[in-house]
Amino acid sequence: MKNNLKTLLETEAHRFHLALQHAASVSELGKLGIAVSGGGDSLALLLLGYVSGFDVEAVTVDHSLRQESAEEARFVAQICQQLAIPHQILTTQIEATGEGIQAAARIRRYALMAQWAKERQVTALMTAHHADDQAETLLMRAAHGSGIAGLAAIRPNVLFSAEGQTIRLLRPLLDFSRLELATIVEKAGLKAVSDPSNDNPHYDRTHFRRLLIAAPWIDRRKLANTARYCQQSEEALDWITQKEAAARIRLQGKGVRFDPEDLPIEILRRLVVLCLQRVGEKKQVRGTDLTRFIGFLQQGKKASLSEIIGEGGVLWRFYPAPPRKNKQI
Incomplete structure (x- = not known):
């Protein structure tokens, strides 16, 4: 052989x-x-x-x-x-x-x-x-x-x-x-x-x-090609997200502030995930939970996701939720 x-x-x-x-x-x-x-x-x-x-x-x-x-x-x-x-x-x-x-x-x-x-x-x-x-x-x-x-x-x-x-x-x-x-x-x-x-x-x-x-x-090869095109699109979106993050996300105490003005929704979602990660979120955040969270912020409201609090407004703020107090028996 x-x-x-x-x-x-x-x-x-x-x-x-x-x-x-x-x-x-x-x-x-x-x-x-x-x-x-x-x-x-x-x-x-x-x-x-x-x-x-x-x-x-x-x-x-x-x-x-x-x-x-x-x-x-x-x-x-x-x-x-x-x-x-x-x-x-x-x-x-x-x-x-x-x-x-x-x-x-x-x-x-x-x-x-x-x-x-x-x-x-x-x-x-x-x-x-x-x-x-x-x-x-x-x-x-x-x-x-x-x-x-x-x-x-x-x-x-x-x-x-x-x-x-x-x-x-x-x-x-x-x-x-x-x-x-x-x-x-x-x-x-x-x-x-x-x-x-x-x-x-x-x-x-x-x-x-x-x-x-x-x-x-x-055609399996054409489906595989579609996956490759999605990979290239994902790389492009990530590249844009990183450039926007450098311009729009700033540290503020234990949290971050973020300028969401005039962003396409997909870039907005990715930047919000980045904000959450920078404040300390370790879980993978996506889907309806993320969509609902962003919806509250777009209305200028305050919302929480996992252990992070977000506040809407002209600039959005993200910071760790305060520790929960143990109930006394």
């Missing part, structure tokens, strides 16, 4: 190399990690990482959620050994949270891989998200009424934090389809493992995946 892979995957490796350079600056392309589960997508990423010539190491997280998981991790280890790619298996136990077992597993997985990357001096971790994943995510976000930030879907380069650990994630396969990645694995003579949770109707993504399969006339 190892001897002729570079010849077999020459075209795909060139696309991968260009995508990776587009996703990250040269300074970020030091030693790269590859997250490999043993599924077809991540195996294709492993193979492309090998033939690309970058300095790579691989990591597999065994969540111990299925009986087959330990064997699948060993399967990945064997392939990495054949390719002479350093590989480590990280084993953990998952307890369901209020958001469900899959969400808990995802947080734990990235926290473990972030710690591993730090120990191995890996500058960024590559994951195998592809064009079909991007299309599914865009449809899911649209169905839930997301704005531009949500419709930007899966970013090619993002900092991700979990359990106090932070890691840079690179997604160089966003221009590859699921079918193309399966072909790469087939060319290498490998058979990927199958995770039954990918077809579990309990998860929203499964239904959107089935929707795309049942509607071949929906």
Whole structure:
């Protein structure tokens, strides 16, 4: 397998190399990690990482959620050994949270891989998200009424934090389809493992995946392009927001004052979120709560959101709410 892979995957490796350079600056392309589960997508990423010539190491997280998981991790280890790619298996136990077992597993997985990357001096971790994943995510976000930030879907380069650990994630396969990645694995003579949770109707993504399969006339690449355009729009809006923030937001004691005059509503929303963050709000504020809060301020009223108080007027003021007094029994 190892001897002729570079010849077999020459075209795909060139696309991968260009995508990776587009996703990250040269300074970020030091030693790269590859997250490999043993599924077809991540195996294709492993193979492309090998033939690309970058300095790579691989990591597999065994969540111990299925009986087959330990064997699948060993399967990945064997392939990495054949390719002479350093590989480590990280084993953990998952307890369901209020958001469900899959969400808990995802947080734990990235926290473990972030710690591993730090120990191995890996500058960024590559994951195998592809064009079909991007299309599914865009449809899911649209169905839930997301704005531009949500419709930007899966970013090619993002900092991700979990359990106090932070890691840079690179997604160089966003221009590859699921079918193309399966072909790469087939060319290498490998058979990927199958995770039954990918077809579990309990998860929203499964239904959107089935929707795309049942509607071949929906062009996944065009949906992925839409997500990319939303990413570019989000970057432009953020750029404008930062410039307006420098001109309109000023510190005032323990709070800030803000000039809201003549702003488009989307820029206004973003600047209000910035004001809240600068006063100390750590939760992600959005949706109807934020809209209602801004509505009160536009009427010149006083309103509270989480632990922050806002006051409307010509200039808006934001400051921490006073501590609540404990009731005496």
